[in-house]
Amino acid sequence: MAAIYTVHPQNPQMRSLDEIASALRRGAVMLYPSDTVYAIGCDLNAKSAVTRVRQLKQLANDKPLTFLCESLSDVAQYARVDDSAYRFMKRLIPGPYTFLLPATKLVPRLVLNPKRKTTGLRVPDRVVCRALIAALGNPIVSTSAYLPPEEPEEPSELPAMGTEKAVLFDRLDKHVDLIVDDGTEPGALTSTIIDLTTGEPEIVRQGAGWEEVAVWI
Secondary structure (H helix, E strand, O other): OOEEEEOOOOOOOHHHHHHHHHHHHOOOOEEEEOOOOEEEEOEOOOHHHHHHHHHHHOOOOOOOOEEEOOOHHHHHHHEOOOHHHHHHHHHHOOOOEEEEEEEOOOOOHHHOEOOOOEEEEEOOOOHHHHHHHHHHOOOEEEEEOOOOOOOOOOOOEOOHHHHOHHHHHHHHOOOOOEEEEOOOOOOOEOEEEEEOOOOOOEEEEOOEOHHHHHOOO
């Protein structure tokens, strides 16, 4: 059974954060609340944990994984961000947006798109997420907790059952090591994905907040 950590949504307890971060460094996989849906994640640099996440979600090695950064300055360590992309992202960060960007050498190959050498990054608008990243000192992998076979292509809008926390916790209890609960229900929409690799922003998946971006593109 997974260890459950109940944390305050605005002032998460440092002791709990430190214990979770320590487990993640040792290769733990967790279920945790993002600013969109509940997510399955791990330390970006824990190779065995990333492999487990892929197996759990039944993701092929050529499908890139998104990860969460604490701030825009952290994003610049893991992706090549030109001036126009920086200005665009600054309008939206933090928020429910995944940005596709060329990866730097700090990004492990296991999470990359192997052909394009691109990666997906987010800066979430949720206190618990950013506190976990800060405690860990590394980005955290983030993939929606709605599992196959119900989610063969990871749609942007999740069915009602996938948004019920009790059902989600029960289903994943035997598959993850940690469950982080901040007392809130998971959302129903995944992030909006925006491709910034071609010079002009392009929405490649409509999710939470996509209407706000569409007026600029």
